[in-house]
Amino acid sequence: MPPEAAQGSLRDALLKGADTLGVALNDAQGQALLGYLALMQKWNGVYNLTAVRQPAEMLTHHLLDSLAVLPPLRRHLGGRAARILDVGSGGGLPGVVLAILEPQLEVTCVDSVGKKAIFIRQVGVELKLPNLGAVHARVEDLRLPPFDVVTSRAFASLVDFTRLTRHLVGEQGVWMALKGKTPDDEIAALPPEWAVFHVEQLTVPGLDAERCLVWLRRATAA
Numbered sequence: 001m002p003p004e005a006a007q008g009s010l011r012d013a014l015l016k017g018a019d020t021l022g023v024a025l026n027d028a029q030g031q032a033l034l035g036y037l038a039l040m041q042k043w044n045g046v047y048n049l050t051a052v053r054q055p056a057e058m059l060t061h062h063l064l065d066s067l068a069v070l071p072p073l074r075r076h077l078g079g080r081a082a083r084i085l086d087v088g089s090g091g092g093l094p095g096v097v098l099a100i101l102e103p104q105l106e107v108t109c110v111d112s113v114g115k116k117a118i119f120i121r122q123v124g125v126e127l128k129l130p131n132l133g134a135v136h137a138r139v140e141d142l143r144l145p146p147f148d149v150v151t152s153r154a155f156a157s158l159v160d161f162t163r164l165t166r167h168l169v170g171e172q173g174v175w176m177a178l179k180g181k182t183p184d185d186e187i188a189a190l191p192p193e194w195a196v197f198h199v200e201q202l203t204v205p206g207l208d209a210e211r212c213l214v215w216l217r218r219a220t221a222a
Helices: 003-021 027-047 055-067 070-077 095-101 114-126 158-168 184-189
Strands: 082-087 105-111 132-136 147-153 169-179 194-202 211-218
Touching: 003 027, 003 055, 027 055, 027 095, 027 114, 055 095, 070 095, 070 147, 070 169, 082 095, 082 158, 095 105, 095 114, 095 132, 105 114, 114 132, 147 158, 158 169, 158 184, 158 211
Parallel strands: 082 105, 082 147, 105 132, 147 169
Antiparallel strands: 169 211, 194 211
């Protein structure tokens, strides 16, 4: 398939998938997401950002999978500006996608692999995303002002996720963990200081796998 046709096919799939998710993309957002996809593909060989290699699979497994969290996050924030921390962000998922779609969000991606943080910073420069930052650190060593939402995409168990990031979540802040099937065992293992207040099932267009969001907060803030 000629490059122009391939790009058009990706654009159509992105717009169709976003529409299915209830996310309206303007031209600039669509171009930015496809630009991000192209950067992932370009840098993947050197930086090993993802085991997924084909652009069409990257679109489904990464872009649409990340876009699926946007409507729930918008409902939670109700249009408010917020500080978002993406833990174990890897190549910037879902942090970069959130930064592209929601310019009022201040998004910080943290990863313990330096090359991945460098890549995310490069994405911010090339796509002109002043609201996107990246830090090379182990999250338990990170010292930053508290965040409104701390999110992760298959970073760790819920117990470890909350334990390692507890110092980074504001008193009224929440955790938003993107998981596969509902992690009942992980939820049962949580200490009483954390409260799961919602488990939301997600359907990602083109992805034949269970996905859900687990929302948590401090039990004392309930």
